[in-house]
Amino acid sequence: MDRGTTGHLLTNTTAAQDHDKxxxxxxxxxxxxxxxxxxxxxxxxxxxxxxDDLRITQVSENLGELLGHPPxxxxxxxxxxxxxxAIRHKLDGAPLVRGRPSSLGTVQxxxxxxxxxxxxxxxxxxxxxxxxxxxxxxxxxxxxxxxLDRFTLRTExxxxxxxxxxxxAEEIARLTGFDRVLIYRFDSTWNGTVIGEHGNGRLPxxxxxxxxxxxxxxxxxxxxxxxxxxxxxxxxxxxxxLTPVIHPQTGxxxxxxxxxxxxxxxxxxxxxxxxxxxxxxxxxxxxxERLWGLISCHHHEPRMVPFAIRGICDxxxxxxxxxxxxxxxxxxxxxRVQVHATYAQLVERIADGSDxxxxxxxxxxxxxxxxxxxxxAVVTQQPQCLLVGQTPTQQQVxxxxxxxxxxxxxDVYHTDALASVYPPAAAMQDxxxxxxxxxxxxxxxxxxxxxxPEIIQTIQWGGDPRASAHTRGERxxxxxxxxxxxxxxxxxxxxxAWEPSEVEIAAELRDVLVGTVLRRAEELAxxxxxxxxxxxxxxxxxxxxxxxxxxxxxxIVGFAQMLMESGASALSERERHWLKNIRESSEYASLxxxxxxxxxxxxxxxxxxxxxxxxxxVEEVRQDVVRDADGRRIDWKIGELPVVTxxxxxxxxAVRDLxxxxxxxxxxxxxxxxxxxxxxxxxxxxxxxKDNGVGFDMQFANKLFGVFQRLHRWExxxxxxxxxxxxxxVIERHGGRTWAQAKVNxxxxxxxxxxxxxxxxxxxxxxx
Amino acid sequence: MLKPILLVEDNPKDLELSLLALExxxxxxxxxxxxxxxxAIDYLFRQGEYQSRPxxxxxxxxxxxxxxxxxxxxxxxxxxxxxxxxxxxxxxxxTSREEKDLVRSYKLGVNAYVVKPIAFDEFISAIxxxxxxxxxxxxxxxxSLKFERRA
Numbered sequence: 001m002d003r004g005t006t007g008h009l010l011t012n013t014t015a016a017q018d019h020d021k022x023x024x025x026x027x028x029x030x031x032x033x034x035x036x037x038x039x040x041x042x043x044x045x046x047x048x049x050x051x052d053d054l055r056i057t058q059v060s061e062n063l064g065e066l067l068g069h070p071p072x073x074x075x076x077x078x079x080x081x082x083x084x085x086a087i088r089h090k091l092d093g094a095p096l097v098r099g100r101p102s103s104l105g106t107v108q109x110x111x112x113x114x115x116x117x118x119x120x121x122x123x124x125x126x127x128x129x130x131x132x133x134x135x136x137x138x139x140x141x142x143x144x145x146x147x148l149d150r151f152t153l154r155t156e157x158x159x160x161x162x163x164x165x166x167x168x169a170e171e172i173a174r175l176t177g178f179d180r181v182l183i184y185r186f187d188s189t190w191n192g193t194v195i196g197e198h199g200n201g202r203l204p205x206x207x208x209x210x211x212x213x214x215x216x217x218x219x220x221x222x223x224x225x226x227x228x229x230x231x232x233x234x235x236x237x238x239x240x241x242l243t244p245v246i247h248p249q250t251g252x253x254x255x256x257x258x259x260x261x262x263x264x265x266x267x268x269x270x271x272x273x274x275x276x277x278x279x280x281x282x283x284x285x286x287x288x289e290r291l292w293g294l295i296s297c298h299h300h301e302p303r304m305v306p307f308a309i310r311g312i313c314d315x316x317x318x319x320x321x322x323x324x325x326x327x328x329x330x331x332x333x334x335x336r337v338q339v340h341a342t343y344a345q346l347v348e349r350i351a352d353g354s355d356x357x358x359x360x361x362x363x364x365x366x367x368x369x370x371x372x373x374x375x376x377a378v379v380t381q382q383p384q385c386l387l388v389g390q391t392p393t394q395q396q397v398x399x400x401x402x403x404x405x406x407x408x409x410x411d412v413y414h415t416d417a418l419a420s421v422y423p424p425a426a427a428m429q430d431x432x433x434x435x436x437x438x439x440x441x442x443x444x445x446x447x448x449x450x451x452x453p454e455i456i457q458t459i460q461w462g463g464d465p466r467a468s469a470h471t472r473g474e475r476x477x478x479x480x481x482x483x484x485x486x487x488x489x490x491x492x493x494x495x496x497a498w499e500p501s502e503v504e505i506a507a508e509l510r511d512v513l514v515g516t517v518l519r520r521a522e523e524l525a526x527x528x529x530x531x532x533x534x535x536x537x538x539x540x541x542x543x544x545x546x547x548x549x550x551x552x553x554x555x556i557v558g559f560a561q562m563l564m565e566s567g568a569s570a571l572s573e574r575e576r577h578w579l580k581n582i583r584e585s586s587e588y589a590s591l592x593x594x595x596x597x598x599x600x601x602x603x604x605x606x607x608x609x610x611x612x613x614x615x616x617x618v619e620e621v622r623q624d625v626v627r628d629a630d631g632r633r634i635d636w637k638i639g640e641l642p643v644v645t646x647x648x649x650x651x652x653x654a655v656r657d658l659x660x661x662x663x664x665x666x667x668x669x670x671x672x673x674x675x676x677x678x679x680x681x682x683x684x685x686x687x688x689x690k691d692n693g694v695g696f697d698m699q700f701a702n703k704l705f706g707v708f709q710r711l712h713r714w715e716x717x718x719x720x721x722x723x724x725x726x727x728x729x730v731i732e733r734h735g736g737r738t739w740a741q742a743k744v745n746x747x748x749x750x751x752x753x754x755x756x757x758x759x760x761x762x763x764x765x766x767x768x
Numbered sequence: 769m770l771k772p773i774l775l776v777e778d779n780p781k782d783l784e785l786s787l788l789a790l791e792x793x794x795x796x797x798x799x800x801x802x803x804x805x806x807x808a809i810d811y812l813f814r815q816g817e818y819q820s821r822p823x824x825x826x827x828x829x830x831x832x833x834x835x836x837x838x839x840x841x842x843x844x845x846x847x848x849x850x851x852x853x854x855x856x857x858x859x860x861x862x863t864s865r866e867e868k869d870l871v872r873s874y875k876l877g878v879n880a881y882v883v884k885p886i887a888f889d890e891f892i893s894a895i896x897x898x899x900x901x902x903x904x905x906x907x908x909x910x911x912s913l914k915f916e917r918r919a
Contacts, residue, residue, distance in 0.1 A: 547834050547863045554863070554886050555781040561888035562788065590886040594865070 036253040039239035040261035041232065043304060044118075044134040047079060048247065048254060051128050054079045054088065058127070058247060058254060060261075062240045066118075066135060068111040071243050079131065083107045087120065091131075096124045099226045101258055103311060106136060119307035123258045127247045130254070132261050134307055144312065147175065151316055155323045164327060165196025168295065168320045172313055173198045176281065176305050178297035182206055183285075185293040188497055189213055190221065192293075202300050203277065210491075225291045227258050228284040229314050234302035235272040235279070239263045279303035281310070283317040287325055295320075336501055342369045343505050347512050356516045357386055360448070364388040370509065371502045373450035375431055380446050383683055391451055392428040399424065404437055405445035412507045413437045416452070419493040426493060429454045434495025436503065438510035440517055448513065450506070452495035535604065542600050549593050556586040592708070595722040599707060602729045607647040614641035614655075614687065617648075618676055621656045629663050632672060639677030642685055644754050650730040657723035658689040658750050664717060665693035665748065673747075684736065684753035691749075695742035704740055727752065771827035772798040773899065776808040776843065777861075778835050785888070786830070786861070786895065793896035797827055805838025809846055812853055825856050828879075828902035830895075833862035833869055841869070844876045857902045 040046050045066050048058035056074050063071040067082055080087055090104040104120035118133035151171050158164035165183040173181040180203040183196030190213035197207040216224070224230075240263075245253055256262040272280060279299040285292045295317055305313075346366045350359040357378050360367050367376045368389050375391035379401040385394055392400070403422055404413065414436040418425035425432055434452030560583040564576065571579070618641060626634065644651075659676070666672035675690040696704070696711045703709045705728040710721040728738045731752040742748035773790065777783040783801060790799055802808045808831070810816035814823070829847070833840040840860060847853045859880040860873045873881050880898060885891050 543866055546865060550863045550884075550886070551779060551782060554884060554888075554891070555785065557886055558785040558788075558888040558891065559781075587886055597865070 036255060037239070037263040038245045038253050039241045039263040040256075040259065041234075041263055042237050042240050043233050044132050044261045046242065046259060046261050047131040047133075048125075048127050048242075049079055049129040049131055051124070054091065054129070057249070058242045058244060060240045061243050066111070066133070067109055067116075075243070083109045083118070083120075083133070087131075090120065091122060091129065094122060096122060096129065098124050099258055101132075101227070101260060103307065107133065109133075121260055121307065125255055125258070127250055127252075127254055130256075130259055132259060134260075137304065137306055142175075142309065142312070147312060148315075151319065155319060158323065158327065161324065161327050161331065162195065164320065164323060166198065168316060169196045169198035171316060172283070172295055172297060173200070175309060175312060175316075176297055176303075178279070178281065178299045178303065179203045179277075180205075180298045182296040182298075183293060184211075184296050186221075186291060190216070190218075191491065192216070195293075203275075203298055221291050223257060224282070224284045224294065225286065225289075227260070228286070228317070229260070229282070229310050231260065231279075231281045231305055231310060232264055232272070233279050233304040235264070235269050235277070236302070276300060281305055281313075283310075283313050285317050285321050285324070287321055287328075292321065292324070332501075339370060339372075339501065339505055342366055343509065346370055346509070350512060350516055355520075356513050357382070360388075361386050367448075368450075371436055371450045371498070371506055373434075373436065373452055375451035377449040377451070378447075379449065380440075381444055389451075390431045390453065392431050396424070396428055396432075397449065400432075400435075400449070401445040401447050404439070404447060408437075411439050411510060412503060413439075414498045414503055414506075416497040417494045429493045433493050434498065436498050436506050438506050438513070440510065440513050446517075448506075448509070452498075455491045455494055455496050538600065539604065542597050545593060546597050550590055553586045553590040553593070557583050557590075560586070592720055592722075595720045596707070599722055599726055599729065602650065602653075602726060602733070605650075607650070607733060609645050610648055611643050612646050612648055612651060613643050614678065617652060617655055618659070621652065621659050625656065625660045625663050628660075629667070632663075632667065633670070634663065634666070634672040634674060637673070637675040637677075639675075641676070641678050641687070644685065646734055646754065647730075650733065654727040654730040654752065655687075657727050658752075661723060661750070662689050662691040662693065662748075664719070665695075666691045667693075669693060680756065681753070683756045685756055686751055686753045688749055688751045690747065692747040695744050695746045695748045697744050698742060701740055701742070705738055724750075770797045771824060772800045774808065774811060774826035774829045775799055775801045776803075776805070776829065776831045776835065776840070777801065778803050778832065782832070782884075785891065789892040789895035790899060792892055793899045795899045797899070800826065804836040805840065805843045806836075808835075808843050809838060812843075812847060812856075813850075825853065828857045828859060828898070830859050830861050830898070833860055833873075841872055841876065844873065844878060848877050859898050859902060 040060050042062050042065075044060075045063055046058075046060045047056050049055065050057055055076055055078050057076075059071050059074050061071050063069055063074055069082060074082065084107060087104070087107055090107070094102045094104055096102060101121045101123040104122055106117045107120045109116050109118065117136040119136055121132045121134070123130055151168075154167045154171065155164060158167055169181040169183050172178070180199035181197065182194045184192050185195045186192055192211040192213075192215065194206045194209045197205060199205060242254060247254055272278070275298070277298040277300060279302050281297040283295040283297075285294060295313070346360075346363060349363050349366070350356045352359065357380055360376075360378050364376075368374065373389070375387070375389035377388070377391050377397045378386040379397060385397050385401075387394070387397065391397060400422065403424075414434075415421060416434045418432055418435045419429060425435075430453050432451040433454040436450040438448050440446040440448065560579050564571075564579050564583075568576070615638075618638060622636065622638075659674070662674045663672070666674065669692055673692040676688070678685060678687045680686070694712070694717075700711050704711065705724045707725040708721040709725070710719065712719075724738075727750075731738045731754070734754055736752055736754040738750075738752045740748060740750045773795070775783070775786055775790070777786055783803075787799065787801070800811065802811050807817070808829070811818045811821070812825075812829075814821055829843075831840045831843055835843070840862070844858055844860070847856060847858060857879045858877075859882060860878045861882050861884060862869065863884055865883055870881055879902065882894055882898065885894060
């Protein structure tokens with residue numbers, strides 16, 4: 001650690017060295033010998049007694065000040081010599097459990113002829129029995145019943161955790177007289193938040209402030225868990241050493257983990273001074289044996305809280321914990337009910353349709369609410385992901401899915417620090433510091449993703465700690481401002497964690513979606529069988545058409561021809577013209593049949609994919625096409641074209657149709673201009689042929705690619721109207737798109753695209 | 769005596785046009801017409817109605833692909849499966865441009881595969897070319913020729 005890890009506005013548990021002599025070594029804090037400071041705070045006396053005969057083996061050097069006996073002489077003496085016989089009975093009767101200091105009630109001692117009362121607290125340690133005596137102040141202990149009654153009434157009336165926290169802070173403040181009482185809560189990673197506060201205004205508010213886990217390190221948390229109450233009445237105290245410092249039998253310093261008088265870390269003392277707090281007290285709040293949080297009290301001046309009052313505070317904290325558990329369970333239950341209602345609605349809508357993406361798209365708020373996310377994405381094999389709420393870009397989502405697919409391989413995956421496992425997420429911390437992902441397919445990167453932003457974006461500040469922290473020239477590391485900075489570093493690129501219930505819901509939703517996908521796959525399989533059957537029928541149909549329809553057409557042509565030859569002399573000019581019409585029409589009908597069959601074959605034939613250099617293909621087709629355009633002047637502008645993976649026969653047909661169209665429809669221009677080129681666009685490579693020919697009216701642009709759709713009179717431009725239908729079919733078979741742009745008499749541009757994946761990175765030589 | 773040309777055609781109009789085309793090609797060969805695949809088999813195997821026809825194989829079989837009862841492909845298959853018929857030139861005449869028919873026909877050893885052109889004059893010249901090539905120019909394999917002449 002490079003900073004004050006133990007310093008914190010809470011009462012520090014770390015051991016203190018002699019802070020007058022010893023320099024503060026911040027980096028050593030976590031390694032500090034926490035349980036063996038060798039000294040205590042001066043508001044009580046500490047004895048170590050041998051367990052069998054209760055003789056004193058160690059004692060704090062303030063024995064003289066509090067009990068009027070020189071400490072050196074007390075060693076080896078029985079304890080009852082100092083506090084009376086009663087102590088033996090109290091110790092005998094107390095359930096001495098390690099790790100849990102027990103109150104023995106008060107004991108009396110005569111100091112210089114005056115009776116003094118002490119609160120006695122004892123716990124066993126490896127060195128013997130640790131007995132601590134705190135001088136009882138003049139106040140009589142408060143009447144417990146009205147206090148508890150009032151407290152119980154208030155906590156029972158609380159309807160939310162926040163309200164409960166504010167109330168217990170108020171009750172503790174009333175009971176102890178501290179200037180400010182904070183309720184501090186740990187999250188799952190031990191970062192802390194102040195969620196409740198009561199103050200009289202003498203100390204600044206810290207409500208909603210955040211503190212990094214390092215502020216209360218693990219060993220300190222462990223002490224808080226066992227030793228639930230910790231008081232520092234005066235941070236400006238002089239530590240009182242034990243005599244002897246080393247235990248004579250064990251040869252070790254006393255383990256003071258559970259001693260209430262244990263001395264304070266110099267780091268923490270400095271921290272308290274910086275905070276302008278002279279006294280502090282903390283009470284641990286445990287839930288299910290785990291440290292849930294702390295009640296943290298501060299006072300501007302030194303303040304002693306009698307043991308009896310501290311006991312009540314502990315009692316309050318335990319009652320609070322019970323009520324807290326009930327409230328949290330209720331809130332959790334209500335939230336689960338809410339989430340389940342959302343989930344049920346979502347599932348119902350998914351089940352309604354066969355397409356779950358569409359269902360999710362129609363219900364964006366449910367999709368977000370079901371896991372409490374701020375953004376969501378649905379990634380399928382469609383080129384576009386569905387994005388809802390605050391999300392990364394299409395591209396980022398796509399890349400994230402690919403990463404999940406090849407690296408994570410879990411059905412349900414979640415993290416609240418995506419950038420720590422997937423570095424590119426650093427660029428999307430504002431949308432996706434947290435990720436919850438469910439995989440919908442084993443074969444493809446198909447996911448539903450939920451996102452949460454970096455937590456720092458989501459925090460509601462009661463007051464900006466950066467503004468309220470006045471350093472006044474002290475060590476700035478030992479201040480809530482520094483804590484805030486550390487906390488911010490801790491949660492950098494970290495989102496609020498996904499609750500187990502949210503992850504469970506996501507997993508359940510996954511089952512539903514996978515079920516939907518499977519059902520869809522079954523439907524598709526059925527459809528496929530159906531399609532295969534109808535494809536076979538279609539094939540049989542076209543086979544029969546090719547025979548049965550062509551034959552009579554041929555007969556018409558044949559007999560018309562015979563008639564033309566044998567009856568030539570007997571027929572008039574008009575009759576011969578009619579005969580010619582009969583023959584031409586039949587020939588044309590036959591041509592249409594052939595074209596239609598070719599078109600249907602295009603849809604059925606398997607794709608024979610190979611790399612094709614479009615530069616070569618275009619040149620080959622161009623030379624072929626210009627043979628039919630003898631004597632015309634055509635200016636060709638042909639750009640650099642890519643290599644694509646496609647079916648050569650089919651692609652040649654498409655390219656040929658486009659180029660020959662361009663030549664055909666420019667034939668009335670003095671100079672025809674035909675431009676051929678390509679460019680990359682998103683995930684596609686786009687190929688185009690532009691001409692300066694007759695063009696067409698854009699309102700017919702949609703009809704253009706249909707079978708036998710013609711936009712020109714037969715006398716002007718011949719043709720069957722199948723060419724562009726073939727182009728579209730070929731391109732669609734390759735997963736691309738076709739479109740056109742034109743103006744009447746303003747030229748036409750025809751485009752087709754192929755998926756980028758079909759474009760090879762460099763020019764290949766291969767081309768038939 | 770020239771060997772006959774066997775024309776297998778079910779469609780009467782096609783038959784009429786084919787005969788017209790053969791007529792115009794001035795071939796001296798007799799043209800025997802049968803109207804379905806079964807009849808063609810009977811003729812070639814000298815069975816059924818044709819069991820008493822004179823021995824000898826035709827100079828060429830002009831075989832329509834799509835025929836009643838037994839189709840052209842099967843006729844071809846049968847012809848190629850027996851020794852004494854195997855060497856007869858068979859020309860498949862068809863309306864179909866279906867690639868799979870073409871492939872099957874060649875696999876079965878067809879000598880030519882003609883998609884009947886739509887224009888009649890093209891049809892005539894196709895038939896003429898075929899007739900001249902297979903009935904006149906193309907010397908049948910020795911076996912069949914000798915057998916025919918002795919008969």
